[in-house]
Each structure stands twice: as C-alpha cells, then as structure tokens.
Amino acid sequence: MDALLTAAQMQALDRIAIDEVGIPSVVLMEVAGRGVLDATLALLVEAPGPVLVLAGTGNNGGDAVVVARHLVERRVQVHLLVLGTAEQLSADMAHQLRCAEALGVTPIHVTETDAVAAVQGSLHMAAVVIDGIFGTGLSRPIQGWRAELIRAVNEADVPVVAVDIPSGISADTGQVLGVAMVATVTVTFQCAKLGHVLHPGRAVAGDIQVADIGIPPSRIPEVRPQAVLIDDDIIEEAFPPRMSDSHKGTYGHVLVVAGVPDRPGAALLAARAAQRTGAGLVTLASDAETVRRLAPSFGSLMGLSVGEGRIDAQAVQDALTTRTALVLGPSLPPDAATAKMVQDVLLSSAVPTVLDAGALGALGADYQWLAAREGPTVLTPHPGEMARLLGSDSHGVQSDRVAAARHVATESSCVVILKGASTVVASPDGEVAVVVCGNPGMATGGTGDVLAGVVGSLLAQGVEPVLAARAAAHLHALAGDRAAEEVGETALLAEDVLRALGPALKALE
Numbered sequence: 001m002d003a004l005l006t007a008a009q010m011q012a013l014d015r016i017a018i019d020e021v022g023i024p025s026v027v028l029m030e031v032a033g034r035g036v037l038d039a040t041l042a043l044l045v046e047a048p049g050p051v052l053v054l055a056g057t058g059n060n061g062g063d064a065v066v067v068a069r070h071l072v073e074r075r076v077q078v079h080l081l082v083l084g085t086a087e088q089l090s091a092d093m094a095h096q097l098r099c100a101e102a103l104g105v106t107p108i109h110v111t112e113t114d115a116v117a118a119v120q121g122s123l124h125m126a127a128v129v130i131d132g133i134f135g136t137g138l139s140r141p142i143q144g145w146r147a148e149l150i151r152a153v154n155e156a157d158v159p160v161v162a163v164d165i166p167s168g169i170s171a172d173t174g175q176v177l178g179v180a181m182v183a184t185v186t187v188t189f190q191c192a193k194l195g196h197v198l199h200p201g202r203a204v205a206g207d208i209q210v211a212d213i214g215i216p217p218s219r220i221p222e223v224r225p226q227a228v229l230i231d232d233d234i235i236e237e238a239f240p241p242r243m244s245d246s247h248k249g250t251y252g253h254v255l256v257v258a259g260v261p262d263r264p265g266a267a268l269l270a271a272r273a274a275q276r277t278g279a280g281l282v283t284l285a286s287d288a289e290t291v292r293r294l295a296p297s298f299g300s301l302m303g304l305s306v307g308e309g310r311i312d313a314q315a316v317q318d319a320l321t322t323r324t325a326l327v328l329g330p331s332l333p334p335d336a337a338t339a340k341m342v343q344d345v346l347l348s349s350a351v352p353t354v355l356d357a358g359a360l361g362a363l364g365a366d367y368q369w370l371a372a373r374e375g376p377t378v379l380t381p382h383p384g385e386m387a388r389l390l391g392s393d394s395h396g397v398q399s400d401r402v403a404a405a406r407h408v409a410t411e412s413s414c415v416v417i418l419k420g421a422s423t424v425v426a427s428p429d430g431e432v433a434v435v436v437c438g439n440p441g442m443a444t445g446g447t448g449d450v451l452a453g454v455v456g457s458l459l460a461q462g463v464e465p466v467l468a469a470r471a472a473a474h475l476h477a478l479a480g481d482r483a484a485e486e487v488g489e490t491a492l493l494a495e496d497v498l499r500a501l502g503p504a505l506k507a508l509e
Helices: 007-021 025-046 059-073 091-102 115-123 144-155 217-223 233-238 265-276 288-297 313-322 336-347 358-363 368-372 383-390 394-399 401-412 447-460 465-487 494-507
Strands: 002-005 051-055 078-083 107-110 128-132 160-163 185-189 207-211 227-229 253-257 281-286 302-305 325-328 353-355 377-379 415-418 424-426 432-434
Touching: 002 007, 007 025, 007 217, 025 059, 025 091, 025 128, 025 160, 025 185, 025 207, 051 059, 051 115, 059 078, 059 091, 059 128, 059 160, 078 115, 091 107, 107 115, 115 144, 233 465, 253 265, 253 313, 253 447, 265 281, 265 288, 265 447, 265 494, 281 288, 281 313, 288 302, 313 325, 313 336, 325 336, 325 447, 336 353, 336 358, 336 368, 353 358, 353 447, 358 383, 368 401, 377 401, 377 465, 383 394, 383 401, 394 401, 401 415, 401 424, 401 432, 415 465, 424 465, 447 465, 447 494, 465 494
Parallel strands: 051 078, 051 128, 078 107, 128 160, 160 185, 185 207, 227 432, 253 281, 253 325, 281 302, 325 353, 353 377, 377 415
Antiparallel strands: 002 227, 415 424, 424 432
16 A cells, blocks of 8 residues: 655655765656656647646746646747746745746746746636646645736636645645635546545546656655555455455354334345445344344344343354454434443454444544453444534534544544545554545445445454454455446445445456
8 A cells, every 4th residue: 555645754755865865855846747748748648739837936836847847848838827926936936937937938938927828828718727836845724816816817717737636625624715726637646645645636637647756665664654545456465365265264253233114224234234245144133123124134144132112232242252343333213322332342342343324323422431442442423423423513523534533433442434435444553544445425325334345344353453444445445346337326325335345346356
C-alpha cells in the first residue's frame, strides 16, 4: 500500500531530498514540471491549442513556469500569467521565471486590479489551463480576486491540469479552503496526499497521477507517514487460498446478534455477508419473535433465540463460548438497555467483536471503557454515529474524517471504520488507511450491515483486526462498484452489494 502524506510530511521529505540526499530544489522543481508537462501534452493531443498557465508566487508557481517553458520549446502557444509582483516571488520561482524568459517566454504579472480580466481574456482561446496558483502548503481560505479568478476558470469549459493539488484544497483534509479549482487531471509529486483521496478534494482532483521526482523511496519512512491507500493486494492477504484438508470449523463461527421484530432485514444482511465471505458457520441470534419471523429465510444459517422482546446479555455470553467472532448491533434500539447489554457482553468476553448501528448509537460518548476489553473490537460508525461518539455533529466529523476516526480509535483501543465516501480505517496506534473505491449508490439502507458481516467473517477466520477491517472495507466498496455496474447507482440496494461480494472476490483470485 502506498503512503499518503500530509503537507508537513511532504515538506519534510523535500528537505531530506535537498539537504541530505543533495538534490537541489530547482532540480526537484524541474522534474516535477516535466511530470505536469506529460499530462498537459496528453490533453493537447485530444484538443490542440494555446495553454493558459496560472502561476502563483510560490514554488507551486515555479513548477507551472517549468511547464510553460517546455511547452514553448515544443512550439505550443503559452499565455503565462503570474499572480503577483516580482517582489513577491519565492527564490526558486524567481529562478524558474528567469530561465523561462531567457528562452522566450513572456510572463505577464497581474494583481488585484487586472487579474480576473486577464484570465477571462485568455480563457476563450485556451485548450488547457495549468493551475499553479496554490499548492499543498495552503492553510487559509482563498478570498477576493484570487477566488474570483478560480471561479472564472471553473465556469469555463476548459480542461485543467492541477500542479500537485487543485488550488483551494487542503492537502491534509480534502476540505475546500474558500473556493477550489476543479481539475481534469492532478499531477502530484512522489506521494499522493490525504487531500487527494478525501472528499471533497477527491471530487475536484479529477484523474490523479503521481509523478516520481527522484526522491529515494527508501527515505519516505523517515517522515513517518501515518496513512496509506488501500489497494487490491489486501484481498489476497486477507483471503488466502483455502487448504485442501480444511473443514467448516477451520473458517470460524460468527454470531450475529441483531434485529428487532419490525426491522429484521439488517440481521439477515449481516449474517448472509458473513457467509458470502468465507465464514464456516454463521448463527443469527435475536429475540424470539425476530428469529421466528426470519426462520423461513434461514437456509444454511443457524438461528438462536437470545431473549424475549429484548436481547439478554447472559444468553449472548453463553452463546459466545462456541463462537469465534461476534457482530453486535444491526437494527438494535440505541437505548440505555442496549448500552448495558453491550457493556455486559463485551467486558465478559474476549471474542473478537464488531460493534455496529444500534450498539454504537447506544454507547454515545461513553465508549472509552472499550479500551479495557481483553479481545479486539472493530467499530463501524457512519458520520452520524461517529458524531454521537464524539459529542459533535456530522459536519464536524466530515470536516476532518481522519482526525475523527483516529481520535476514537486511539481513545478506545479499537479499530474504527468510518463509513462514507472515502471510507477511513483507523488503528489504535493512530495509523489510518483510506478506501477510494465505492460509489454514491451505496448510500442506502443496509449496506453498512453487509460491511459489518464481512468484518465479522474475517475476524472469525482468525484474520488480524486491522487487516480484517481494511480488507472488509475495500471488498465492500469493490462489491458496491460491481453492483452499480449491473443496476446503476440510483437503483442499487444493499442486497445487490451482498450478491456482488462473491464475484468481487473471484475477480481478484
């Protein structure tokens, strides 16, 4: 899995390359510019024409100037607008500008009084726009004439190549800082940043390309990355080939404690997902009435009554003596009685457990006691449930999903899967992993129950909790994409995701 860096980590990596490896900063800038050049030339093949280069006064602007110089050498017409005065330029930006001028590039310095008009005057003839206004170091909202300029580009029907990151996107959170450029292609350098894969940054970055600028990969661990991008390799790691002499006991026994009489579907979705992802045995446990209603649909599932009207903690504890994983919570009422039952069960058992839905909602902000558990626990909140855990609101969670997931994981010593666009999996040690597959069609009832079942299945099979959570989140998203290909995002149901789990797994064998 590739590392995802913050702005500060990338800055530290640049310093290592410059100060310790001995690569001059202007050389890094030159190589970075060539990476952006390649993406620009690819767009020009499809639609030739002039290129409008928007260069800020910092090093992001310097990268853009490198592109302008190479385009001119290839006889491409270039309009280079520098958004600031000569006195405002960084040293490397000033150096690149001098090189460009020596080769015949004529920059136009624009400021508050004429920048927007200059951009609007060039946009109508541009085939491509290079966004080199702000880079990953941006930490304040874009306002005033620069914001107006970005809006003008966004309103034009012109492809945009963003240098490192679309201007206005936080490299650390993916949040929009005032206004953001909407890119067709984003060329980033050496490593992707968190802001590329977290929404809304992911939505405006377009096709993300990572250009190798010559920093030795062996030096990347020195900046202590705490985030990785999940890829398909994790499926092979979590789902190894089955042994020829195995039996159902080899693959564990999942106990799914879920459901109420008026909402039994969640229990069935979670249990079926556990079956579809390799669990040897799955028992669906609920109150007697729910079990009675679901019994005709059980098929190869086993059923177990663990209470009359409510889930009885002692009955669950007794059942866990012969099970290897517990999925607790789908469609349970998020009330005080559920909270007590959850605490009684978890503190009396070391069985690996997934807490979902009603079990999470019942805990509210009282979750730190989970750190005292002897066995591993995986939490699977959506943003609303995460907000209740943090005593916050959904907006606060979404504004920094990594920080939210990391906080709960470290405070509870649990693995946390924060569901949503760009699902975040946080480990108790603070490391996070991000899922970039999945689609908006999965924003429908029941898909979270499917995910809980997949996590429970892997835990039952003895997969280490962090790996189980990451692999389950990735497979779940892959299945969602496969289901959307078949029925479309609008018509997608949780049952479609459930049915797609098997084909998604098989495709990666």
